[in-house]
Amino acid sequence: MARVYNWQIGRETSYWYPGSRPKKQFAAVFDINKCIACQTCTLACKTTWTSGKGQEYMLWNNVESKPFGYYPLGWDVRLLDKLGAQRWEGGRYAGSTVFEAAPAGERVLGWGPEDQDYAYPNVGEDDCAGGVTKGAATRIPHDMMWFFYLARICNHCTYPACLASCPRGSIYKRPEDGIVLVDQTRCRGYRECVRACPYKKVFYNALTGTSEKCIACYPKFEKGLSQQCFLNCIGKIRVAGFLSTPKEAREDNPVDYMVHVRKIALPLFPQFGLEPNVYYIPPIHVPEPFLVQMFGPGAPAAVAAYRALPKDKDLSALLTLMGSTERVLSRFRRAGGSVEGYDESGTEVIRVPVTEPAHVRAAIDVAQGVVRSNIT
Ligand code: SF4
Numbered sequence: 001m002a003r004v005y006n007w008q009i010g011r012e013t014s015y016w017y018p019g020s021r022p023k024k025q026f027a028a029v030f031d032i033n034k035c036i037a038c039q040t041c042t043l044a045c046k047t048t049w050t051s052g053k054g055q056e057y058m059l060w061n062n063v064e065s066k067p068f069g070y071y072p073l074g075w076d077v078r079l080l081d082k083l084g085a086q087r088w089e090g091g092r093y094a095g096s097t098v099f100e101a102a103p104a105g106e107r108v109l110g111w112g113p114e115d116q117d118y119a120y121p122n123v124g125e126d127d128c129a130g131g132v133t134k135g136a137a138t139r140i141p142h143d144m145m146w147f148f149y150l151a152r153i154c155n156h157c158t159y160p161a162c163l164a165s166c167p168r169g170s171i172y173k174r175p176e177d178g179i180v181l182v183d184q185t186r187c188r189g190y191r192e193c194v195r196a197c198p199y200k201k202v203f204y205n206a207l208t209g210t211s212e213k214c215i216a217c218y219p220k221f222e223k224g225l226s227q228q229c230f231l232n233c234i235g236k237i238r239v240a241g242f243l244s245t246p247k248e249a250r251e252d253n254p255v256d257y258m259v260h261v262r263k264i265a266l267p268l269f270p271q272f273g274l275e276p277n278v279y280y281i282p283p284i285h286v287p288e289p290f291l292v293q294m295f296g297p298g299a300p301a302a303v304a305a306y307r308a309l310p311k312d313k314d315l316s317a318l319l320t321l322m323g324s325t326e327r328v329l330s331r332f333r334r335a336g337g338s339v340e341g342y343d344e345s346g347t348e349v350i351r352v353p354v355t356e357p358a359h360v361r362a363a364i365d366v367a368q369g370v371v372r373s374n375i376t
Pocket residue numbers: 153154155156157160161162163180196197198199200201202213274
């Protein structure tokens with residue numbers, strides 16, 4: 001085992017290979033508060049990449065209701081349970097990661113889902129925590145009931161457990177953009193990666209005998225275009241880009257700004273130790289202990305920052321830019337009442353108003369002699 005630095009847990013950790021960060025790292029921010037669980041992202045991915053034989057059960061992108069939804073069944077709670085106590089001392093994780101907790105003779109602490117675990121993609125959908133008791137609808141204040149939607153793809157982790165676990169070296173992380181891929185010509189379907197990925201984002205194809213996973217739509221991303229699940233997101237919750245290390249963070253880089261500068265977007269289960277590169281703006285209506293377990297100790301501050309958004313001009317402007325263009329944005333700038341997005345070459349590719357203008361029609365159309373309704 002090598003020693004590598006994981007900034008998300010604020011300390012060095014063990015990893016199977018020595019650390020070598022890519023030149024650039026693909027990363028994404030998802031604003032959970034805006035997701036409506038329409039599953040358009042899921043279908044955009046399914047129809048693009050996983051509509052073949054043997055791929056029927058594969059959801060490289062899925063959206064599950066938390067706290068009771070999981071795909072595969074119990075993916076997170078099973079591992080959290082195996083991992084034991086997870087303690088944070090400030091920004092430093094004091095428990096064990098999945099690499100540090102690996103049993104003797106294994107590279108990663110994991111578990112392998114059975115076929116049945118993939119049989120219920122909608123389990124727990126819209127089930128709320130807290131329960132609904134008689135009279136709850138009219139009681140003020142309302143009982144604390146909550147759930148939220150968690151959209152998930154492969155995190156293209158900095159320290160991928162899938163890659164660490166592969167005995168054939170079939171999984172690699174591209175140096176040019178940090179995207180993690182399975183070499184289909186090398187893979188022999190041992191399924192160590194399926195067992196090892198704590199996010200359960202590698203899937204075994206029984207017809208080809210190989211493992212398959214999200215490829216971050218690299219043919220598009222190489223051309224400066226966002227992934228299919230990003231482009232098609234109805235809630236405009238997603239933005240893709242390149243994430244710097246904390247020391248090299250740029251204030252004008254959209255993902256750097258949300259992750260490093262404002263710390264409003266947080267990794268999913270940072271305590272697993274993989275340094276995942278999909279970051280979530282946590283839901284603001286969920287009990288704090290749940291958020292801290294899921295997104296780490298930065299969750300309360302991120303929620304407070306989100307609640308203060310109306311007064312926060314730059315952050316509000318940047319959130320308006322999310323989902324407004326297929327182009328991958330490398331830079332953003334707020335200018336007056338608008339926000340502009342620029343691609344890698346420095347060309348402006350999008351400009352949107354921070355506040356949408358409202359057009360109110362007169363209630364009576366004098367020319368036609370009719371009263372208007374709001375429905376056209
Ligand atoms: S989320 Fe899983 S499949 Fe994706 S890079 Fe990380 S360990 Fe590998």
